[in-house]
Amino acid sequence: MMNDIIKVSDLIADFLINNEIKHVFGIIGAGNAHVFDSIQQKGYTEIICVHHEQAACMAMQTYYRTNGKVTAAILTTGAGSTNGITGVVSAWADSIPGIIISGNEHSKFVELHKDLRMWGVQGYDSPSMVEKVTKYATNVLETNKVVYELEKAYAIATHGRPGPCWIDIPMNLQSSNIEERDVIHFETSELPELNLDSDLSLSENVELLVESIKKAERPLFWFGNGIRLANAESLLKPLLEKYGIPALVTWAGIDSIDSNHPLVYGRAGTYGQRSANFILQNCDLLICIGTRMAISQIGYDINELARDADIAVVDIDKFELNKYKERYKYSINADAGIFIKKMLDKELGQSLNFLNWIEICNNYRSKYPWFNSDDHPDKDGFINxxxxxxxxxxxxxxxxxxxxxxxxxxxxxxxxxxxxxxxxxxxxxxxxxxxxxxxxxxxxxxxxxxxxxxxxxxxxxxxxxxxxxxxxxxxxxxxxxxxxxxxxxxxxxxxxxxxxxxxxxxxxxxxxxxxxxxxxxxxxxxxxxxxxxxxxxxxxxxxxxxxxxxxxxxxxxMHPYQLFVPKLGLAIQSDGSLISPPLEDLSPFISRDELEKNMLNGLHPKSSNIEV
Structure with missing residues (x-):
């Protein structure tokens, strides 16, 4: 029986078609010319030709964020792949999946020049360059493994905490022919099990957390972008309706729920809204879902965050949980979507009533609206x-x-x-x-x-x-x-x-x-x-x-020196000393009497010492 002979670059184009990838981003070069040609000849996938490789990797991110479809950036060898690295690190930092397919010099130079700085004419070891900022990075050196590695990267990119994967394919492999029977495919069964290692099972953690909610007077949800990455944003409204708990959103998670929902009180942080920061700092139970608790979100000292609150953090990445584990009462290593579903399925056994706390939150929102014209005046003929x-x-x-x-x-x-x-x-x-x-x-x-x-x-x-x-x-x-x-x-x-x-x-x-x-x-x-x-x-x-x-x-x-406020900044005292205030004490500083009235358990000692 005759066996079909297939060009490897055609297999790459077929991989895109098989995964219904209708658009990819890239720039052509000698190192990926065969891939471009095969994609174009197949006619299913459109190559969006940008003018800088970092733009390809950035566009790849919002393509996924907009329609939930993993796509690819197609880069050439040498500077073509180094140019893409900023976009790759950006995807890594924000947990955005994608596949970077990079070309390289002839595979013979990988062995021949492995101890040299450069391979062939423009080549270098790009997977080693990006291995710390990707979920998976490899150089393919056998034609029968090209499809396997692409399929593996596609699966890994969304497995657990999402992120970019980098597959480097030398140009001679792209132009090679292979018998169809020799093509190796990746099986999803080869994916490792997610190592979710909370001390308790997810059901046990949910049980304990719900009991804490029942005992709390001022509970607060904090929703991050991990919820959207888990395809669980549609669950947030039912979650708020079931528990009746106020919520904040992170900057990355802003669009996970309608900003106009009555229980959504804004965005806290070092450049947060004053009302949101007051709500955060006065809660007595803080439940953070799908957020890595970045410094720009929590401030510069975790021990000054929500000082009267027990903190529960739900994160699929155990290393993110461990960085502040001593401050968290509940460290729940879980997928945000699965966690929320468990919370929705949980029988409460009693009605929850947080109306007094909601009234406090409403007062903060009324007194300190998201936009305050007094803080943001036009100046010198420029609009703010x-x-x-x-x-x-x-x-x-x-x-x-x-x-x-x-x-x-x-x-x-x-x-x-x-x-x-x-x-x-x-x-x-x-x-x-x-x-x-x-x-x-x-x-x-x-x-x-x-x-x-x-x-x-x-x-x-x-x-x-x-x-x-x-x-x-x-x-x-x-x-x-x-x-x-x-x-x-x-x-x-x-x-x-x-x-x-x-x-x-x-x-x-x-x-x-x-x-x-x-x-x-x-x-x-x-x-x-x-x-x-x-x-x-x-x-x-x-x-x-x-x-x-x-x-x-x-x-x-706009004014070339317009201020960005409110923000968390240093307070310079009359003697020249500096005070780094807690998160509720944003500049421009309000009077100490006003600040004290807004803090249910009094001023932080740092705030007491700030001269206003």
Whole structure:
């Protein structure tokens, strides 16, 4: 019987088809030319050709975050693969699955040059480069193992805590032929069992936690992005309805539940909302689900977090649990979705009543709204970005998908925007790399069938992946790009104010950094452009931008030294000493009397010593 002879690059394209991967992101080169050719010839998978490999790996992330489908970034050898590493680390930090398929030099050079710095012409050991920031990384050296390794990577990427996997395939293997009977396939039975090693079973932990809820007076849920990664966001509303407990969301988990739900009280953290931080710091039982308890979320001292509360943390990653295990009463090593289902299935045996606590939370929300115009005044003829976000809330579409870059877009957006049940807000919260917003918008748009995305960016972040404007134009992606123009790197300006008495280096037009006229740049890319310099401009321009069906750039001019508040910062005393306050004591500092009234068990000693 004749056996089919198949080209390996065709097998790679078939792998994409078999897994219903309709879009991949990448840039062609000598190291992946055969893969590109096979994908194109097959005709099922579309290659979205970006202009920088890091953009491919960033777009890969929001593609998954938008439609839940694992996809791939296809990179060439040498600098093609090194360029992708920032996007890979970003995916690793935020637990986003994806497959990076990198090309490499002829496999003979792996052995011949294994002790040299470089292999062949441009090659190097890329799997070793990324092994600490991927769930799995390998160099394939046998044609019959190519499909096996791809299938293995696809399975591992979503097994347990999700993350990126890197498969390096030398160019000669891609162009080789193989008999179909020699192809080896991966069996999911080969996946290791998840090592979930809580001291108690999940059912026992749920039993104990529910008993603690019954005894608590001020319980609080804190929802993280691990819930969406577990495909369990639809369970959050039933969870709140069953237990009647107030909830906060992390920045990464903002869009896991409607911001307007009456029991959702916002986002706490070092740049948190004042009301959310008061609620967090006054609870007596804190239940954290699917969040790694990052410093930007919990502050700089775990012992100052929710000081009167027992803390329960549910995380699929045991190493994340162990970092603060001595502070947690319950360390539950479990999938967030399975945990929530257990909580929903649990018979309570009695009605729960937290109305007094909810009234306290409502008072915080009323007294300290998410946006306070007194904290965010316009200045010197510039509009304030927080006021911009507050007004933008009124113009968001019911299914608006939003990506942000860092700095202004990240801070004011995540503090003020209200995200409804069918809306999304996506950014890089782990690595926090400038340049993320634009390729993130591309990935989200492609995942929506080349649908609309609103991208909130900044002048500095735009320059990190400016070339992707051409990707947007070429594919006619309806991305509405708002660029906050504050003359450089605003967050670092504030850092320099604190550290160097305002001395500037490399942050603005007076110290070495300039950005282009983005409206003129839009013309070069044949995109319509707008500018907003006043609230009259806002009222005219924003509705126009929202009506445009294709790509568009809108510059928003803001004060080059606008403050980002409220935030957790150092308090400088009259004698020059510094005090690092607890999470409830955000700047701009309120009076000590007012702070004390908001803390049910009194002031922290640090706060008592701060001069206001």
């Amino acid at each position: 970005s927080y006021q911009f976000m507050e007004k933008l809330n009124l113009h968001l579409k019911p299914d608006q998908h939003i990506t942000t870059d860092m700095g202004t877009a990240l801070l004011s957006g995540h503090q003020v925007l209200r995200i409804g049940k069918d809306q999304r807000l996506m950014t890089s919260t782990g690595l926090g790399e400038m340049g993320y917003g634009l390729p993130a918008a591309i990935g989200a748009s492609v995942a929506r069938g080349k649908g609309e995305v609103l991208c909130l960016n900044c002048d500095g972040g735009m320059m990190m992946n400016l070339q992707e404007l051409q990707t947007i134009v070429h594919y006619k992606l309806p991305i509405k790009l708002f660029v906050f123009n504050n003359d450089g790197y605003l967050m670092i300006k504030h850092t320099q104010n604190a550290l160097f008495n305002g001395r500037r280096a490399g942050v603005d037009s007076n110290s070495g950094v300039t950005c282009p006229n983005f409206s003129a740049l839009a013309k070069a890319f044949e995109m319509p452009s707008f500018q907003i310099r006043s609230w009259e401009d806002f009222d005219i321009v924003v509705p126009q931008v929202q009506e445009i069906s294709g790509p568009v750039i809108c510059e928003v001019f």
